[in-house]
Amino acid sequence: MPTPRRRLFIAHLYPDLLNLYADRGNIQTLRRRCEWRGIEVEVAAVSLTDELQLGDYHLVLLGGGSDREQEIVAEALRRRRAEWRAAVNDGLPVLAVCGGYQLLGSYYQLRDGRQVEGLGLLDLVTQAGPTRLIGNIAIDSPEAGRIVGFENHSGRTRHHHQPLGRVIAGHGNNGEDGWEGVRYLNVFGTYIHGPLLPKNPRLADLLLHTALRYAGLPDHLDPLDDRLEWAAHEAFVARRIES
Amino acid sequence: MLAIWIGKLALWTLRLLGRKGTSLPGQLALRLNPRILEALGRQLTSCIVVTGTNGKTTTTALLAAVLRVRGPVVVNTDGANLQQGLVSALLVHTDWFGRLRTKTALFEVDEATLPRVAAVLPIRWVVVTNLFRDQLDRYGELDLALAKIRDGLQQTDAGLVWNADDPLVCRLGAETRRQGKPQVSFGLHPDHLQPPWRDLVRDGAFCLACGNRLQYDGFFYGQLGVYRCCHCGFARPDPDVVGRLESASLIVQSRHWPSPAAHGNRLAADPAGAGTFADQASIALPVRGLYNAYNALAAISLLAELGFQPDEIQAGWASFQPPLGRMQVFATRPTSVLNLVKNPAGCDSVLRAILAEPGDKVLCVAINDQAADGRDVSWLWDADFELVADLGGVARCVTTGMRAEDMALRLKYAGYPPGHIECVPDLAAGVAQALAAGWSLGGLSVYVLATYTALHPVAQLLAERVVADADPTQAAVHRASVS
Numbered sequence: 001m002p003t004p005r006r007r008l009f010i011a012h013l014y015p016d017l018l019n020l021y022a023d024r025g026n027i028q029t030l031r032r033r034c035e036w037r038g039i040e041v042e043v044a045a046v047s048l049t050d051e052l053q054l055g056d057y058h059l060v061l062l063g064g065g066s067d068r069e070q071e072i073v074a075e076a077l078r079r080r081r082a083e084w085r086a087a088v089n090d091g092l093p094v095l096a097v098c099g100g101y102q103l104l105g106s107y108y109q110l111r112d113g114r115q116v117e118g119l120g121l122l123d124l125v126t127q128a129g130p131t132r133l134i135g136n137i138a139i140d141s142p143e144a145g146r147i148v149g150f151e152n153h154s155g156r157t158r159h160h161h162q163p164l165g166r167v168i169a170g171h172g173n174n175g176e177d178g179w180e181g182v183r184y185l186n187v188f189g190t191y192i193h194g195p196l197l198p199k200n201p202r203l204a205d206l207l208l209h210t211a212l213r214y215a216g217l218p219d220h221l222d223p224l225d226d227r228l229e230w231a232a233h234e235a236f237v238a239r240r241i242e243s
Numbered sequence: 244m245l246a247i248w249i250g251k252l253a254l255w256t257l258r259l260l261g262r263k264g265t266s267l268p269g270q271l272a273l274r275l276n277p278r279i280l281e282a283l284g285r286q287l288t289s290c291i292v293v294t295g296t297n298g299k300t301t302t303t304a305l306l307a308a309v310l311r312v313r314g315p316v317v318v319n320t321d322g323a324n325l326q327q328g329l330v331s332a333l334l335v336h337t338d339w340f341g342r343l344r345t346k347t348a349l350f351e352v353d354e355a356t357l358p359r360v361a362a363v364l365p366i367r368w369v370v371v372t373n374l375f376r377d378q379l380d381r382y383g384e385l386d387l388a389l390a391k392i393r394d395g396l397q398q399t400d401a402g403l404v405w406n407a408d409d410p411l412v413c414r415l416g417a418e419t420r421r422q423g424k425p426q427v428s429f430g431l432h433p434d435h436l437q438p439p440w441r442d443l444v445r446d447g448a449f450c451l452a453c454g455n456r457l458q459y460d461g462f463f464y465g466q467l468g469v470y471r472c473c474h475c476g477f478a479r480p481d482p483d484v485v486g487r488l489e490s491a492s493l494i495v496q497s498r499h500w501p502s503p504a505a506h507g508n509r510l511a512a513d514p515a516g517a518g519t520f521a522d523q524a525s526i527a528l529p530v531r532g533l534y535n536a537y538n539a540l541a542a543i544s545l546l547a548e549l550g551f552q553p554d555e556i557q558a559g560w561a562s563f564q565p566p567l568g569r570m571q572v573f574a575t576r577p578t579s580v581l582n583l584v585k586n587p588a589g590c591d592s593v594l595r596a597i598l599a600e601p602g603d604k605v606l607c608v609a610i611n612d613q614a615a616d617g618r619d620v621s622w623l624w625d626a627d628f629e630l631v632a633d634l635g636g637v638a639r640c641v642t643t644g645m646r647a648e649d650m651a652l653r654l655k656y657a658g659y660p661p662g663h664i665e666c667v668p669d670l671a672a673g674v675a676q677a678l679a680a681g682w683s684l685g686g687l688s689v690y691v692l693a694t695y696t697a698l699h700p701v702a703q704l705l706a707e708r709v710v711a712d713a714d715p716t717q718a719a720v721h722r723a724s725v726s
Contacts, residue, residue, distance in 0.1 A: 024624050024625060025621065025624030025653075025656070028624070028656045028657075029656060032656050032658075134618075135618070136618070150618070150619045150620075150621060152619065193619075193621055194619065194620070194621050195621055195624050198624075198649075198652050198653075198656060199649070199652065225661070228648070228651055228652055228655055228661060228664070228666070229652060231648045231651075231666065232648035232649050232651070232652045235647075235648040235668070236648070236649075239645060240612075
């Protein structure tokens with residue numbers, strides 16, 4: 001039986017401001033893993049001057065930037081807070097990394113004590129710490145298994161939601177409580193880049209599943225030859241986490 | 244005095260151990276006397292500085308090869324471009340009484356170091372190659388690098404040799420001109436423009452004067468190109484020195500080299516007939532690739548300003564050896580060419596240069612993640628490896644080093660066929676595998692990219708495999724690059 005035509009619309013928010021840490025790798029991973037399965041995919045690079053219609057997309061990616069850039073984005077996001085809240089509660093899949101993750105919360109407190117107000121979608125706050133938490137990281141996620149990558153953030157994040165996973169090695173949300181990232185409805189927040197998705201194909205496919213379901217499309221995903229992906233994942237664990 | 248002795252002792256000890264000592268002697272001396280750069284620097288009569296993100300080391304080496312024809316010059320080599328590197332280089336030319344025997348210096352200087360050394364060196368000229376984002380500085384703080392160089396320039400009366408194709412550097416040129424200091428701009432001939440189709444997010448793509456997006460007629464590489472701002476009129480000026488690459492020669496137009504008809508035949512006669520234009524000289528390049536043509540053009544622009552003629556430059560470059568890992572050719576079987584990669588813009592320009600070389604080839608990418616490489620390898624995903632898949636001509640890719648698997652994955656997601664990727668983490672085995680692949684595919688050249696800590700071991704491995712009786716085709720490759 002022929003598979004019905006499937007097409008996903010993905011928004012990459014503000015790549016001209018939030019383009020730290022190779023977000024391009026996450027997009028490329030989602031794009032290819034769709035193409036290899038005959039799923040059509042369109043990625044829109046949305047800039048601050050564009051009118052963002054959240055309803056047009058099945059998955060939204062929010063990356064990280066410098067403090068200055070993040071403040072500009074925070075202001076733009078806040079103006080559409082009601083729309084964001086409605087979309088997220090309706091199940092809009094969101095992948096937020098680093099700065100984008102912090103922006104989902106109530107505020108980000110800078111070193112000078114000033115608070116940059118976030119989207120307030122999550123019961124989550126971030127405070128700038130005295131040092132940057134930098135290094136290789138591995139976490140254990142109930143939904144996506146082991147997730148590996150790199151983290152580089154001075155923010156210490158605390159929240160009352162489900163975390164994305166438990167830290168096996170590295171710092172995670174704040175370097176203290178042993179949790180990393182956030183899971184809320186179809187929102188995925190994390191400090192892990194490197195980029196996040198290429199070496200974590202289970203997580204990449206979980207996002208695609210979620211997006212297909214949200215789009216009302218058949219959500220089966222044909223298996224792919226992921227030997228190279230797992231080789232990179234396992235080599236990273238062997239050489240950078242366990243040794 | 245003690246600082247000088249300790250520094251010189253360290254220098255001698257390292258030499259006895261067969262090491263170069265480009266940094267440690269200066270580091271020791273600086274610890275004993277933090278003002279030693281000033282003590283030695285004030286004994287110089289003149290100093291030339293090369294700064295910018297990419298191309299510093301090669302541009303410095305190209306300048307040194309010509310300047311040394313006229314006399315000894317203090318030069319820091321191998322990219323030792325922080326204060327300790329400058330001091331180490333000066334110590335080589337200092338006697339045990341603290342007297343500097345050589346009075347002119349040529350220094351490659353890190354952008355952030357420039358403002359800290361500008362006041363204590365008699366800088367006459369500063370060459371700014373370009374400004375790109377480095378993989379270690381991922382905070383979009385390019386404005387900061389620009390501010391550092393500006394700060395350095397303002398502490399001197401130095402003239403500026405600057406890249407007119409770079410909108411960020413162009414700001415410095417305009418400021419220097421306004422201050423009435425000497426300045427010379429250089430740029431590539433529009434023949435080399437690439438259409439703006441591969442338009443990724445580029446550094447400096449916004450006008451620094453008014454903040455609007457710059458319009459480009461085309462790109463040379465990275466954000467270098469022919470640009471203008473439609474809002475405030477900021478635009479690429481016509482460069483004073485223009486270079487056009489023709490096979491292995493650079494055809495250069497400079498106001499200092501008037502036409503052969505009017506001034507006898509001091510200009511190098513060009514058998515290819517390019518000398519038909521009135522005011523241009525053809526100079527054979529000892530380095531390969533378009534980005535190296537930029538480095539050569541920067542060097543030529545300054546040398547012409549200093550009164551050097553094309554035949555003198557040519558003579559100086561006759562025995563030039565490219566610095567480690569800058570399109571460095573090894574007479575292995577098959578031929579291999581080694582390149583350092585350290586950030587997305589530099590990596591893109593190396594990839595373009597390699598892919599423009601004739602014939603099918605084998606690509607070998609060695610990625611380490613030690614501190615000097617950057618522990619975060621996410622920059623690989625900002626580099627344009629899609630070029631490898633899109634432009635074709637790469638018959639096989641071998642990835643090696645501590646992050647060989649990450650690199651293999653990068654190529655797969657760039658659209659390169661996974662069946663043609665071989666992942667061999669051990670460096671020695673990886674290099675051997677790449678050469679074997681090149682050989683089995685009919686003698687295809689092997690192009691090796693290596694991050695900083697992989698570079699020296701790979702160079703060593705390739706040097707060990709150089710065949711004494713290189714076959715005639717390989718010898719020809721060498722001649723073409725130096726003649």
